[in-house]
Amino acid sequence: MATFFVSRLKSERDTSPIASGPQETPPMYELNGLSGEWLPLLLTYTNPKHLNSVTKSITGMAKTEMEAKLFYRKPLVVFVLGGPGSGKGTQCPKIVEHFGFRHLCAGDLLQAEIESESENGKMIQNFKKEGKIVPSEITVKLLQQAMQQSDNKRFIIDGFPRNEENRAAFENIVRIKPEFVLFFDCPEEELTKRILNRNQVTLLHILVAESLPMHLFTTFSVFLKGRVDDNIETIGKRLKVYFETTLPVINYYNSKGKVQKIDAQRSIKEVFEDVKSVFAKLRPVARVGSTK
Ligand SMILES: Nc1ncnc2c1ncn2[C@@H]1O[C@H](COP(=O)(O)OP(=O)(O)O)[C@@H](O)[C@H]1O
Numbered sequence: 642m643a644t645f646f647v648s649r650l651k652s653e654r655d656t657s658p659i660a661s662g663p664q665e666t667p668p669m670y671e672l673n674g675l676s677g678e679w680l681p682l683l684l685t686y687t688n689p690k691h692l693n694s695v696t697k698s699i700t701g702m703a704k705t706e707m708e709a710k711l712f713y714r715k716p717l718v719v720f721v722l723g724g725p726g727s728g729k730g731t732q733c734p735k736i737v738e739h740f741g742f743r744h745l746c747a748g749d750l751l752q753a754e755i756e757s758e759s760e761n762g763k764m765i766q767n768f769k770k771e772g773k774i775v776p777s778e779i780t781v782k783l784l785q786q787a788m789q790q791s792d793n794k795r796f797i798i799d800g801f802p803r804n805e806e807n808r809a810a811f812e813n814i815v816r817i818k819p820e821f822v823l824f825f826d827c828p829e830e831e832l833t834k835r836i837l838n839r840n841q842v843t844l845l846h847i848l849v850a851e852s853l854p855m856h857l858f859t860t861f862s863v864f865l866k867g868r869v870d871d872n873i874e875t876i877g878k879r880l881k882v883y884f885e886t887t888l889p890v891i892n893y894y895n896s897k898g899k900v901q902k903i904d905a906q907r908s909i910k911e912v913f914e915d916v917k918s919v920f921a922k923l924r925p926v927a928r929v930g931s932t933k
């Protein structure tokens with residue numbers, strides 16, 4: 642049976658476009674449960690673009706012929722959670738700058754979808770206005786696409802997972818568990834104050850822009866559009882959603898020992914000092930996504 646399996650893999654390799662793909666990238670695949678003789682065959686599949694089809698075809702064969710499982714180096718993911726206004730968007734660019742992660746903000750990806758006037762754009766806009774969580778399949782697809790398009794394999798994913806459905810969908814579709822969850826803990830009163838302030842700053846910018854000549858105003862207003870959800874009514878709804886649906890997700894990860902809690906009430910600089918000490922402990926390249 643082993644010989645047959647090897648020959649199937651060989652013929653798959655010989656006819657697959659992957660075999661002729663670039664070979665200089667480091668090996669991405671590891672086999673678990675198969676003897677070493679299988680490894681070199683599989684290490685020739687090094688083009689990440691073909692990952693899905695190769696994974697499918699190899700595991701497809703393996704399922705019928707032996708209980709083999711294919712593993713590959715999955716990206717390292719850190720979820721960044723905290724109430725609206727807790728400072729996620731302020732701290733993430735600093736993490737990028739200091740630790741070389743790619744920052745993916747779920748809210749920004751959804752906003753880009755609204756602005757692209759895609760099929761789902763209007764629906765997403767309505768969820769956002771109401772402070773509701775957009776259906777997970779949409780958000781997870783956007784995150785997955787962004788991850789696949791990135792050369793970076795270390796991601797901080799900000800504002801996700803916002804509820805249990807988000808969490809389960811990511812695990813089922815992307816099949817990656819977070820290395821840890823960075824949690825910006827901040828009291829409700831402070832969150833409200835900060836979000837209202839964020840919108841006032843934007844409104845002030847728009848007033849300034851309105852006093853400018855038309856062509857400058859048009860340019861400015863594109864950059865300084867206020868958020869549809871930073872008003873007192875929607876803020877109340879967003880906070881309710883946060884306490885009712887996001888905190889349980891944070892508690893879930895806490896029960897798994899995965900939460901790194903940061904006191905987000907202090908100054909931006911002090912908060913980042915704590916963030917730095919959490920990331921400094923991170924191993925350089927993590928191997929995630931095994932059976933753990
Ligand atoms: N530690 C902090 N102290 C005071 N204000 C802060 C702090 N962190 C962020 N802010 C301000 O609070 C507002 C919300 O921060 P932001 O990073 O956009 O939050 P989030 O992305 O979590 O919604 C912004 O106007 C930001 O400048």
Ligand SMILES: Nc1ccn([C@@H]2O[C@H](COP(=O)(O)OP(=O)(O)O)[C@@H](O)[C@H]2O)c(=O)n1
Binds near residue numbers: 770773
């Ligand atoms: N995982 C997510 C993240 C954001 N969103 C939507 O996007 C809105 C804004 O999220 P955001 O992360 O940009 O902003 P904050 O609420 O953190 O300030 C949320 O209120 C939701 O309507 C979502 O539906 N699902």
